[in-house]
Amino acid sequence: MKYMLIMRATDESFAAFADVDFDQIVETMGRFNNEMIQAGVLVAAEGLADASEGVVVDYSSETPVVTDGPYGETKELFGGFWILDVASREEAVEWAKRAPMTGPGVKAEIRRVTSIDELPQDNEWIQKERAWREATGQL
Template identity: 75%
Template sequence: MAKYMLIMRATDESLAKFQDVDFTEIMNAMGKFNDELIRAGVLLAAEGLDDPKEGVVVDFTGETPVVTDGPYGETKELFSGYYILDVASQQEAVEWAKRAPFMAGSKTEIRRVPTIDEFPQDNQWIQKERAWREQTGQL
């Protein structure tokens, strides 16, 4: 099994379609999808994100970091939520992503999450992280 992150990316068009959908309908559809992931035993984490107007960006392109209040960037540069799934393959992650509700006009980026075992085990920081993960029940 491997972890894959599904990064949900909205577009201006998909957001416009989403504005007219009743919140109860959204909650029911997302709840049903999340329940399917839970029953399949593949869901590790899932969160939606607040409106970009409520966020900030820390820009490191200059000599010193600059903090900018939202809204910022173009819609296509933002993501609205994510899932982390523990599945057998990238293809299985793709199949789950295809089933997500309210994604018409949007995009989902899927990326594997490397495990701590893939990093040099003789590195002191990896050793400290491994100890923390073991202590917190993550390993």
């Protein structure tokens, strides 16, 4: 099963790491990523650019409204994610407990990634997506 570990932090917890040397951050994250690679569970991992570079598309009105970042309220921001292929939610939790660069205000949200196999296979659009995934080596 695949699980996404979504790293969330507050403005304050981001600020707490502002003085940490970038090379140290890369090494710390790299060591953790390497542990997951060696264990055969890491599928993908990416950090996200600063929220001030993002936009929000709000679908509350008939015409979607686009707002430049940072987000209106920054209680918690996504900082990055890992996608793990593990046997259970509990195993994903155990990896999340070991994540580096954590502390007060930092949280990991763990969500199962649904598989295309869980969707109705007789659906035309699912069949098209399956064909695309096969053609691009994703199945």
